[in-house]
């Protein structure tokens with residue numbers, strides 16, 4: 001069984017940067033051929049964005065139909081841009097050794113630079129206190145908080161928010177600090193809610209990479225972040241291969257490149273592969 005994990009595709013959001021392929025079922029099609037099942041690990045489409053939701057929902061439905069035609073299982077995990085009842089909060093692979101979740105629940109503040117951040121953090125803290133102390137409880141609390149952003153007119157427009165960051169150096173610093181601590185937050189989240197997870201596969205921060213993190217008094221964990229399809233990030237995929245009969249599981253992290261008008265996996269990289277026995 002081969003599982004391909006992608007995140008932060010943001011279907012429905014316009015791509016204003018030249019040289020980037022648009023994100024559509026057609027351009028994503030080659031990736032659907034790379035696995036038996038594809039996990040959309042959050043922010044697959046902007047289904048909560050007041051002005052992009054119709055387009056996001058339509059493209060997502062087309063992608064699901066394409067996956068069905070190709071015989072690929074498509075699994076959806078909620079992100080903060082696509083909070084929905086029908087999406088999962090997370091999945092576990094290799095008997096709990098791999099946790100796959102979007103990542104907006106990792107820290108007390110999911111987007112410290114947006115104007116609604118204070119209100120979002122309050123809703124998150126309150127829901128965390130009410131929900132069971134599980135991955136699902138924590139992600140559901142983050143989902144409640146995420147919805148606050150989409151009801152705040154000042155917060156919905158991401159490019160405007162990015163511009164605002166650029167105009168205010170203190171905000172740049174807050175984003176950089178948040179980026180820096182994000183892998184550690186992910187490791188702490190796993191330590192607390194999914195202690196048997198040796199790997200956390202996430203997205204959300206739009207910063208792709210692999211980090212090995214030791215939490216205080218806890219085990220060392222790999223945090224694998226698949227980045228984003230939107231500018232300025234570079235999209236990556238994590239491929240999990242579970243061998244028949246439970247002999248072992250391997251993980252691989254690959255860049256996604258633009259080739260012949262579509263998105264496709266880059267050549268194998270030996271530096272970014274792991275094995276679980």
Ligand SMILES: [Mn+2]
Pocket residue numbers: 042043079080081102104203204205
């Ligand atoms: Mn996100």
